[in-house]
Amino acid sequence: MAKPTPLSGFPELLPAQRYVEQQVIATLAHTFELHGFANIETRAVEPLDQLLRKGDTSKEVYVLRRLQAAEDGSASDRDKGIGLHFDLTVPFARFVLENAGKLEFPFRRYQIQKVWRGERPQEGRFREFTQADIDIVGRDTLPFHHDVEVARVMLEALGKLAHPDSIGLPGFRLQVNNRKLIQGFYAGLGVSGDGIDEVMRLVDKLDKLPADKVRELLLAEAGVSEEQADKALALATIKAVDDSFVQRVRDLGVSHELLDEGLDELATLVRACAPLATDRARIEADLSIARGLDYYTGTVFETRLDGYESLGSICSGGRYDALASDGRTTYPGVGISLGLSRLLVTLVQRGALTADRSVPSVVLVAVTDEESRADADEIATALRARAISCEVAPTAAKFGKQIRHAERRGIPYVWFRQADGTSEVKDIRSGNQVAADPATWQPPTEDLRPQVITIDEGESK
Known part of the structure; x- marks a missing residue:
């Protein structure tokens, strides 16, 4: 047999590297369970109509079919219409709907599982990778304090992963914002309707484009005035490790009821997380963070790894007031997802992380x-x-x-x-x-x- 050619985007770990991954997973699972999160595992496939609800994912879904599937229509429609899940949120939403009568709400789950995404492989991005998610889901209502709880749990988990006496990963910066804050700010500027979503989408590009380029896009594509564009960008420059950001936002001279609500929620979250922050796992209010997915309705999270900022966010999520609905009941939730493969494969491939032996034998x-x-x-x-x-x-x-x-x-x-x-x-x-x-x-x-x-x-x- 000829030497096989590796498949790009499907990383495999050597035994010592796999041990590191196992220890990280064990640390995460232990932390999540300390906070009462129950573990679930969902099937690898979902109906295509569920996977394709978001049009921007259509090119990323791997369709699943039998090699010898009949082309004359004899195969069942269900067998011809399934694909591998590209994240853990879509299958979790389906799981909640299917099992709502058997679950106790608010339902707290963690899930550490493989997902598949057909995108161009590069450092930190793979076609097969592992994610670690936590979510709290309510029935019809979900109090804001669960947003705070999810942030605290993940900050604690990241702190354990980064502690020198534990895994010893590089430091983390958990960045938080609130969609109510930024939407209320734009509304207070006089931006209305779809314009708010467009401004938010463009400002979210600040981690990839210079501010002057984003300003040009705001003027050309969002149709805002120069003053509105300048104030939107001024908001996005505000960062703080405490609640001092509140006054800085007030100093911009914009007022709106939704802005007040978002400021209050974000300040509450930052203050609640401050006691858990360390020099290797930090909390930061970053008002440039918006998250691209349109189902986020409040708190949003992104996380950067110290020294590996080129990877982008390795841990993201937020509040969504309609994770799932059966037409009668709505299930709001808040969650955050850590990209385990994005985090670990890069570190082990660069030789920054390994185990001192490749076998468990003493x-x-x-x-x-x-x-x-x-x-x-x-x-x-x-x-x-x-x-x-x-x-x-x-x-x-x-x-x-x-x-x-x-x-x-x-x-x-x-x-x-x-x-x-x-x-x-x-x-x-x-x-x-x-x-x-x-x-x-x-x-x-x-x-x-x-x-x-x-x-x-x-x-x-």
Whole structure:
């Protein structure tokens, strides 16, 4: 068989890299569950009419069909009309509608799962990737304090991922805004109707275009006056790590009832998150953030990774007052989605993040000769019974070769059974070798499982 050609946009991780991903997932899941979020997993496919409700996604959906599907119409319409989900929000909305009678509202869920999106692969963007979502959904109403809660939960999770004694990821900046604030501000400027959405869409381009170019677009495409364009851009320059942004907005001389509501909500959220903020997981009110999807109705989130700003937002979401509706009941929600693959694949591919060994094994049990392999297996069984991961040497080679085999796999200890039935264990990093009993020997806690290490200017933590 010829050497296969890698598929662009479908990243695969080596064992040490996969361990990092598993640790990140475990940290996220533990944090979410501490806050009472229940885990769900939805099917990989959804009906195309659901996936294509947003026209701008039509080119990104992977359609699913059987290779031998009949072309004479004998295949069922359902089989011919399904595609792989491109995010976790669409399947979650369907899940809520299908199971509303079995769920207790407000329903709190987290979901860590693969999604597929047919876009051009580049750094941080893939065709198959993993997302981690949390959402709180209500029935007909959902109080604003849940917006605050979602922000606090994700800020806490990001703080754990960035802590040097945990995963040690680079720092995060959770940027927050409120669509009511910006819509109310534009309305107070005299922009009306569809013009508000157009101004919001254009201002959201500030992370990709210079301000003077966005100003030109506002004048040409949104049809606003020069004064309106200048004040819209002035609003977008306001950033603060506390509620001082409120007065800065007031100083622009614009008033509107919806603006007041948005200012109050955003200030409340920022103040509530401040106690959880650290130097590696920060909260920031950024009034340029709007989010492109039109179903957001209040709080909006974006997140930047320190030193990797070129990736754009790696964690986004917001408030939506109509996640789903069955015609009688509406289900409002607030949620945020962390792009795990966007975050991790970039870091591991650049060599900034890995694990100190590629296998879970703490011990390699040496084999003196093939006749004694059963004795080695017995020792390994005793160690495993005490939750110490180990493996038995694949061959009865010279002990030097068995030690080198352990070194290549990153296994820190080699176990030797003596002729008299006693045992010794050797720490091959230090060379220290001591007597040991498989029923009582215990390695240091930090050796029990691989450790995530971050690489910074040639040094590891």
